[in-house]
Amino acid sequence: MESVKALRWRYATKKFDSEKLLTAEKIEVLKRAFNLTATSYGLQPLKLLLVQNKELQQKLMEASYNQKQVGTASHVLVIGIEKEIGKSFIEKYFKYVKDIRNTPDDILNPFRDYLIGDFQKKPIEEIRTWATHQAYLVLGTLLTVCAVEEIDSCPMEGFEPEKYDEILGLDKFNLQSVLALPVGYRAEDDFFADLKKVRRPLEETVIEI
Numbered sequence: 172m173e174s175v176k177a178l179r180w181r182y183a184t185k186k187f188d189s190e191k192l193l194t195a196e197k198i199e200v201l202k203r204a205f206n207l208t209a210t211s212y213g214l215q216p217l218k219l220l221l222v223q224n225k226e227l228q229q230k231l232m233e234a235s236y237n238q239k240q241v242g243t244a245s246h247v248l249v250i251g252i253e254k255e256i257g258k259s260f261i262e263k264y265f266k267y268v269k270d271i272r273n274t275p276d277d278i279l280n281p282f283r284d285y286l287i288g289d290f291q292k293k294p295i296e297e298i299r300t301w302a303t304h305q306a307y308l309v310l311g312t313l314l315t316v317c318a319v320e321e322i323d324s325c326p327m328e329g330f331e332p333e334k335y336d337e338i339l340g341l342d343k344f345n346l347q348s349v350l351a352l353p354v355g356y357r358a359e360d361d362f363f364a365d366l367k368k369v370r371r372p373l374e375e376t377v378i379e380i
Contacts, residue, residue, distance in 0.1 A: 174319060179368060181318035184325045184353075186361040187243040192223075193355060197322060198246065201354070204316040205248075208309045212286060214264055216256050216302040217309060218346055220249040220339060227338065234334035235351070240325045245355030249335060250309055251346035252302035258287050299347070306349045313352055327351040 198221065205219045222228060223246045231249075232242040241247055253260065265283040268274055290298060310326055317324040328350060335341070335348040357364050370376075 174315070177318040177321075178315070180321070181314065181324070182363055182366070182368065184323040184355075184357050184361060185240055185363045186358040187240055187245065187323065187353065187355040188358045189243040189355075191356040192245045193322065197320060200320055201248065201313060201316065201322070204312055205309055208312040210305040210308060211301065212264075214256070214261070215305075216253045216260075217306055218251050218253070218344065219309075220251060220341075220346075220348075222247040222249060222339070230338045231330070231335060231351075234338060235327065235330040238327070238329065240353045241327075241330075241351070243355070243358075244325075244353030246353075248313065248352040248354060249339065249348050250306045250350040250352070251341055251344070251348045252299060252306060254299070254345045254347055256298050256302060257290060261286050261290065303349050310350050310352065317354060322354050323357045324352055324354045327353070 202219065202221070206215075210216070222231065225242070228242050228244070228247055231247060232238065235241045261283065265279055269276070269279060293301075314324060314326060316322075330348075330351055332348045335351070336346075339348070341348060
């Protein structure tokens with residue numbers, strides 16, 4: 172039940188203590204958690220940007236409707252999706268599979284060729300929607316790991332992606348920002364820290380068959 176206790180402890184932090192910074196060890200945990208998250212087909216069509224720069228954070232805050240947590244957080248994690256997910260991207264993934272698992276080509280190639288053909292048929296917006304769904308899987312993992320590690324966090328969709336992309340220069344990485352996660356430690360006077368968690372009763376949200 173320790174994980175449940177951790178999830179009860181977490182909340183969407185509205186005010187961070189800007190003087191308290193995450194250690195390199197804590198950041199390493201978040202980086203590894205990001206990289207270990209499950210994604211559809213295992214393709215990982217995402218990258219994580221770690222922002223620890225108060226000048227940049229202020230610019231991001233302005234592009235986040237002036238939500239203060241972006242400016243006061245220890246770090247801002249930005250999840251971006253790959254703009255192009257096609258043949259070369261998929262082939263690179265299967266090369267990793269072959270190199271790491273030494274899987275024979277006669278096993279790998281049929282699935283690889285199927286995925287390449289399937290993605291080539293899809294409109295680019297459909298592929299980007301699929302990639303965005305993977306970003307939400309990653310966000311869920313990061314939120315849970317933050318709770319277990321007693322790192323405060325605030326998941327955010329409320330920002331202007333085009334401005335984030337410009338501020339962070341995401342074009343050069345061929346990325347498009349989709350989610351942000353300020354992380355750090357809650358301020359002692361954050362009003363929301365002591366509020367009781369509001370959730371629907373368990374019997375209304377879980378169906379046992």
